[in-house]
Amino acid sequence: MALTVERAATLAERVAKLRLVDTDIHNDLPSIEELRPFLAQKWHPWLDSGGPGSASRYYANMGSGRMDDAVREEDGLAAGNPDWVVQQLMTKYRIDIGILTGSGIGLSIQHDYHIQTAIASAYNEWTLAKWVGPYECFKGSIVCPGQDPEAGAAEVRRLGDHPGMVQVLMASAARIPYGNKVYWPIYKAAVEHGLPVAMHVGSEGTGIANPPTAVGFPSTYLEFHTDHSQTMMAHCVSLIADGVFEEYPTLKLAFIEGGTVWAPYVMGRLDRLYPALKTEVPYLKMLPSEYLLRNCYFSTQPIEEPDNHQHLLQMLRMMHAEKTVVFASDYPHWDFDNPLMAFNFFPAELKRRIFVENAVELYGPRLLASHRGA
Amino acid sequence: MALTVERAATLAERVAKLRLVDTDIHNDLPSIEELRPFLAQKWHPWLDSGGPGSASRYYANMGSGRMDDAVREEDGLAAGNPDWVVQQLMTKYRIDIGILTGSGIGLSIQHDYHIQTAIASAYNEWTLAKWVGPYECFKGSIVCPGQDPEAGAAEVRRLGDHPGMVQVLMASAARIPYGNKVYWPIYKAAVEHGLPVAMHVGSEGTGIANPPTAVGFPSTYLEFHTDHSQTMMAHCVSLIADGVFEEYPTLKLAFIEGGTVWAPYVMGRLDRLYPALKTEVPYLKMLPSEYLLRNCYFSTQPIEEPDNHQHLLQMLRMMHAEKTVVFASDYPHWDFDNPLMAFNFFPAELKRRIFVENAVELYGPRLLASHRGA
Numbered sequence: 001m002a003l004t005v006e007r008a009a010t011l012a013e014r015v016a017k018l019r020l021v022d023t024d025i026h027n028d029l030p031s032i033e034e035l036r037p038f039l040a041q042k043w044h045p046w047l048d049s050g051g052p053g054s055a056s057r058y059y060a061n062m063g064s065g066r067m068d069d070a071v072r073e074e075d076g077l078a079a080g081n082p083d084w085v086v087q088q089l090m091t092k093y094r095i096d097i098g099i100l101t102g103s104g105i106g107l108s109i110q111h112d113y114h115i116q117t118a119i120a121s122a123y124n125e126w127t128l129a130k131w132v133g134p135y136e137c138f139k140g141s142i143v144c145p146g147q148d149p150e151a152g153a154a155e156v157r158r159l160g161d162h163p164g165m166v167q168v169l170m171a172s173a174a175r176i177p178y179g180n181k182v183y184w185p186i187y188k189a190a191v192e193h194g195l196p197v198a199m200h201v202g203s204e205g206t207g208i209a210n211p212p213t214a215v216g217f218p219s220t221y222l223e224f225h226t227d228h229s230q231t232m233m234a235h236c237v238s239l240i241a242d243g244v245f246e247e248y249p250t251l252k253l254a255f256i257e258g259g260t261v262w263a264p265y266v267m268g269r270l271d272r273l274y275p276a277l278k279t280e281v282p283y284l285k286m287l288p289s290e291y292l293l294r295n296c297y298f299s300t301q302p303i304e305e306p307d308n309h310q311h312l313l314q315m316l317r318m319m320h321a322e323k324t325v326v327f328a329s330d331y332p333h334w335d336f337d338n339p340l341m342a343f344n345f346f347p348a349e350l351k352r353r354i355f356v357e358n359a360v361e362l363y364g365p366r367l368l369a370s371h372r373g374a
Numbered sequence: 375m376a377l378t379v380e381r382a383a384t385l386a387e388r389v390a391k392l393r394l395v396d397t398d399i400h401n402d403l404p405s406i407e408e409l410r411p412f413l414a415q416k417w418h419p420w421l422d423s424g425g426p427g428s429a430s431r432y433y434a435n436m437g438s439g440r441m442d443d444a445v446r447e448e449d450g451l452a453a454g455n456p457d458w459v460v461q462q463l464m465t466k467y468r469i470d471i472g473i474l475t476g477s478g479i480g481l482s483i484q485h486d487y488h489i490q491t492a493i494a495s496a497y498n499e500w501t502l503a504k505w506v507g508p509y510e511c512f513k514g515s516i517v518c519p520g521q522d523p524e525a526g527a528a529e530v531r532r533l534g535d536h537p538g539m540v541q542v543l544m545a546s547a548a549r550i551p552y553g554n555k556v557y558w559p560i561y562k563a564a565v566e567h568g569l570p571v572a573m574h575v576g577s578e579g580t581g582i583a584n585p586p587t588a589v590g591f592p593s594t595y596l597e598f599h600t601d602h603s604q605t606m607m608a609h610c611v612s613l614i615a616d617g618v619f620e621e622y623p624t625l626k627l628a629f630i631e632g633g634t635v636w637a638p639y640v641m642g643r644l645d646r647l648y649p650a651l652k653t654e655v656p657y658l659k660m661l662p663s664e665y666l667l668r669n670c671y672f673s674t675q676p677i678e679e680p681d682n683h684q685h686l687l688q689m690l691r692m693m694h695a696e697k698t699v700v701f702a703s704d705y706p707h708w709d710f711d712n713p714l715m716a717f718n719f720f721p722a723e724l725k726r727r728i729f730v731e732n733a734v735e736l737y738g739p740r741l742l743a744s745h746r747g748a
Contacts, residue, residue, distance in 0.1 A: 174589040213608035215548040230604045234587035268678030304642030
């Protein structure tokens with residue numbers, strides 16, 4: 001998307017006016033029945049029998065899993081109604097643009113790729129019809145059936161030019177690390193359409209995924225949630241070491257809800273080993289950390305909270321957070337990061353990068369493009 | 375082990391004279407035949423058929439996997455001969471005490487626990503006979519068949535009072551996270567004998583272990599090696615969250631060859647979640663990070679090498695390295711950390727803690743006790 005000088009100036013002005021971009025809003029699908037109008041007739045028997053099922057969180061959160069004030073009294077839904085989310089999230093917390101990550105991420109790791117591919121398409125159409133189309137403040141994610149990369153790439157191509165869709169979205173839960181060549185058709189399609197690829201945690205150990213850790217199933221939700229970052233690390237290491245960012249140098253990868261402060265470990269360890277092992281990976285041309293810093297983005301939520309705030313800032317500096325970190329609220333989930341509170345000790349310039357500018361760089365001009373009537 | 379004032383004074387004097395304690399020396403078993411004298415007759419058919427096999431590293435290191443100058447010309451072995459290791463490692467690098475981690479760690483994650491339990495006992499006897507008994511400078515690890523915790527605990531008890539054995543050793547590769555109650559008999563036995571428990575990387579994805587990452591098998595050795603830390607993180611999270619350190623408050627856990635700088639992620643994430651989720655883990659009485667800092671130790675090798683040395687020091691400070699980090703060389707492996715070079719930018723006091731004092735605290739007075747004739 002080449003910009004003329006005039007349009008670039010306009011873009012900069014618009015960016016300057018943004019207060020906050022939220023990269024992780026879980027709008028809810030109240031019932032799978034809402035997908036029926038968007039699903040081909042031949043798949044309707046699945047809906048008739050209650051739906052194909054999807055990743056269920058078998059690690060129970062002792063609380064409700066949702067913020068209390070996110071639940072609308074009249075229907076008991078959290079984030080099930082766009083107007084409600086505009087009121088309870090966007091207006092209340094002064095968010096200008098919200099990236100919808102929905103509730104269909106886990107379909108990329110379920111058993112039956114035939115029906116899940118169809119559900120993904122219907123889900124994406126539902127997102128456009130109910131949430132993105134009528135609301136300029138919401139941008140959508142193309143939920144991608146990653147367990148069938150060819151079908152996933154086709155879905156990316158089908159919607160890849162829609163100005164309301166700003167990223168490709170897959171579960172971080174996987175049976176093969178995401179650097180592996182089997183996934184490259186998805187990355188090729190994403191790059192062709194100028195879309196970043198995001199992975200989002202939460203379905204670990206479900207469907208055809210591996211157990212949630214490299215040593216099996218943990219016992220508690222506290223562990224399950226903490227261990228999520230390890231899925232992200234393994235993907236990040238794989239994407240770098242398998243050469244994805246050499247093959248697709250403009251591909252941007254966003255790690256959503258996986259924490260942030262593990263990036264220094266990934267960079268420090270890979271950079272230490274690389275000089276001795278580079279004959280194994282002759283297709284790499286830069287230090288591993290250079291790929292991470294050029295191609296990867298990390299969302300804040302859930303931001304780690306060391307006792308000493310300076311420690312968090314030190315780690316964020318190590319990972320060049322001024323270029324690599326974007327804000328996420330995870331609304332309406334229980335561990336929501338309140339943007340009016342959670343970042344008060346951040347230097348203003350860094351906060352501005354995280355709240356607005358990095359998201360603009362990650363998603364590109366499409367983030368600000370009007371999508372009404374598209 | 376209560377010390378009299380006199381003995382404590384002597385101990386302090388001896389500690390003051392120590393230059394370096396190396397917590398990870400891989401003495402080699404040149405041939406499984408060397409175990410025959412220590413193995414009960416009924417298991418000899420296994421040796422007759424070449425041995426039960428053990429975790430093989432299917433991720434090939436493009437180099438030899440060994441330091442060139444560790445290999446003895448006359449037999450082609452690296453670390454296969456105690457005198458050679460004394461000369462090439464202990465004398466050359468001014469190491470006073472070396473903890474032997476051997477080459478049998480992976481047996482704790484192999485399929486057949488019957489034979490592996492027998493092999494573990496024979497291996498431990500071989501360690502004592504060939505390496506520890508004749509050399510005051512070497513201390514041994516009780517290799518523990520962790521896949522059969524009852525047998526593992528019995529082996530710990532069998533050798534737990536030997537002054538030459540200073541820790542219980544298991545592979546970090548596992549099918550169940552190490553906080554799980556199935557392993558507690560091992561911890562109980564370790565605590566009763568005043569022994570720390572160490573886990574060591576390298577067998578991930580072999581035997582009955584899970585794949586080396588939470589998202590399956592990576593493609594390259596560069597990834598396999600980098601991902602090792604994630605096994606450690608999952609165990610660390612599990613040990614804390616499952617309450618091992620409440621049940622056994624004096625238990626010390628050493629994470630060997632798993633890197634260091636991931637500890638701030640584990641602490642920051644668990645401490646952030648704990649206040650909201652503590653009803654799930656009512657048996658915990660402190661912040662998760664407090665258990666980590668009280669009960670866990672981390673070996674340096676392979677020390678992460680960020681471009682900016684200050685970043686490493688900052689991360690070490692976050693994890694209270696002055697109390698939690700011990701030196702390891704990983705001799706004779708290719709990624710050996712040379713103690714005369716690798717830590718030159720460390721403040722002298724921190725270096726002293728890492729090189730000597732933390733190891734004394736981890737292993738206790740037994741580290742300095744004479745074991746000749748035991």
